[in-house]
Amino acid sequence: MGVLDQISRRLGQAPVNVSRRGFLAGSGALVLATALPLRPVRGQETAAEAPAVEAFLELRPDGTALLRSPFIEGGQGIFTAMAQIVGEELDLAPENFSVEIAPAGGPFGIMGGYRLTGGSMSTRTGYPVMRQLGAAARAMLVEAAAQEWGVDASELVTEPGVVVHEGSGRRAAYGDLAAAAMDLPVPAEPALKDPADFRWIGSALPRMDVRAKSTGRQTYAIDVEVEGMLLAALRHAPRLGLTPAAVTNRTEIEAMRGVHSVQMLDGAVAVVAEKFWQARRAIDAAEIDWTEGEAQWPMPADFSSAGFRDTLASATGEVVEVEAAGDAAGTLEAAETVIEATYDAPYVAHGQLEPPSATARFNEDGTLDLWMPCQAPEMFVGAAAAAAGLEASQITLHQQVLGGFFGRHFLYATANPFPQAIALAKAVGRPVKLIWTREEDFLRDAPRPLGLARFRGAVGPDGPTALQVEVVGEGPTQRWYQAPPGQDPSATEGISGKTYAIANTHIGQIFHANPAVIGYWRAVGHSMHDFMYEGFLDELAQAGGLDPFEMRLSMLSGSERHRTLLERVGEISGGWTPGPFEAEDGTTRARGVAMASPFGSEAAVIAEVSVDGGEVRVHQVWVALDPGQVVNPSTVEAQVQSAVALGTSQTLVEELVYENGEPTARNFDMYPILRPDQMPQVHTAIVESGAPMGGVGEPGLPAVGPAIVNAVATLTGQRIRSLPLSKHDFG
């Protein structure tokens, strides 16, 4: 059973009125939570120890609302979207909301007792809960007014922020009704609005955070200031599995200006100082002897990404079936035109612009406060409790707005700084803010796994007749959540889960453990597998003498949704014209097409490229995205821009290379990311097919790479099966 099933089982839980509970009683605010029970009470934990603040929504006497978002803001606009959804049903303009991140625990685990910000899940999972929440609050305000005026609630309507009795012209502001509404029962099934009447859902409301983020006022984990804190910088062992034996110049280091102490950690040495720069300077000067130690995933000293790619290319072993239809092997055997190819994609780093940090403070009563970036608060609290030797209930997590994430801030054992911050705060008896330098972030990031797939396909005059794929490797969901091979979408998605009709198909996974500490990177498996599949699909078209666009259309005859989308991207690009053709500026260009079905949404992409001085240049990218339905089109458009940027970046230039067990790049000098002058123009068409709401943050990404690579093949005749393009010469 997938995460989505679990979620849908949980949805529909009614909100409860907690106005009179806990410290919020007496504030005069209508306070609503959901009726979702708190996580099962564990061990000696009692209800009294459950998180004190458990409200989603507080409607204040001044008519404003505080909304606690289960999902963290990291640039995707989720706080604004949540306010739009609640505001719609509550009938309160989203600008009257302030939104903050909901604390760990309590009723906020709306994904089935837990929640995380990722998987492009936030809006689609939040949508039904937030609508119900807003509708319940509105119904209670209406009822409060009805009782006060002695009329029937059915006679009342609302305007934004006001209950109105049209018969008598009486009006009452929400703020004035909040106190009375507090004492009312929460309606179990409040009526939801007809989407045709939506005022805010579906409109391009401005993001709430843009001014703070244009003036330097938005703060992040790295900016956290705690009274009395010390700052720490550290150096990790060059490979996981090594640990510090000695700091040979320790006395010297400890005598450096501002230095409080040198601290030996598991697999790292830290310097704690008055200021971060002092700590940084001191750790840079440290001479450290490393020795073999313990690690769950020790990195072999001779590990190289190039060698690992070859290992995967020749790996044999059980092929665990992921998808099968017809008789792929038999059809391939009998077919006239059969082609084979191996595709691979490299490790890629998250490269979120804010380096990781964590601040830890032990309080006098033994409890612990933590400030950090995090995409999964309940899991982080659990891990922090284990690291600190405390109960989860003794930990207060202050989640900070993320300076980019793209999957960087999930729980990845060695990739998160907070266990070290906890150890340091404990060791020095003062609050400590630990900042990882960019170099340490590259060293201990949990990159997207290097991936590889072996394709065999047959094509006839009408298109592909058989496809056999072996995806070799390990996905992050197996690593972190024990999904077995064949049942780990992250290991195959983008090769599995495609929509094209190929009568005979066999998709399998050969598990091969990845020595690196791997993680989720924007669009996860899709970020590389769609490149492989869609590239091979173009190879099949070429082998069959078919046009790649027309061939895809005919393979989608069974799905109106996909055909529409592909046709739409063709239209917005001015009609499918693969080229090569001469552009106005005299360059010779070509276009490529690709599709993807990521995270509940559908995408079709056309990219236009030229080659300039041996390098590929991406001029324009057209994206038709169908997320079913949309809450905020301008946020969706921004997410498409962002997804195209990252998709173009990884296709053109990104590759985390390992040699001798270490990444060769430790900063953006050796690991380039997309520069402003490499950014293509992006043209987006949002298609609302009315299908169940899908994701938005990631789905724009996966088809970008293959569209570029397919365009390059048309332009140059070179079929690229290994990313990034920058390692190939197009001179």
Next chain:
Amino acid sequence: MQLNINGATHDVDVAPDTPLLWVIREELGLTGTKYGCGIAQCGACTVMIDGVATRSCVTPADSVSGLEIKTIETVEDTEVGRRVVEAWVENEVAQCGYCQSGQVLAATALLSDIPTPTDADIDGAMTNLCRCGTYNKIRAALRSVSEA
């Protein structure tokens, strides 16, 4: 050492080669200026020094003593800066926002120097990285100021 930051003179007691970035963040407590890479690659740490966009992470504090240093916190003190911020808000440029202090200052420095820049001027001046990929919106916002 004395530093002139945002129009005021500050006495700071730091090692002379301390990067200006960390003086601004840690001695003055102005956290709008961001650390992204520390090696002049990303531009998150951009400040204006005598009007020129400068990467403060590789600028030793003692090298700018006596010069006029301006950080994001006072960008709206000038007409150009105010218009740039408004354009950034209007165009909803920011996503995570982490790079945007630097982007806003780079744009302000450019437009203060060249009110109607060519594409080549923009390419030359707007080199800060944005991992969220807001580049097209940055350019649109910048253009909306220069063409206003």
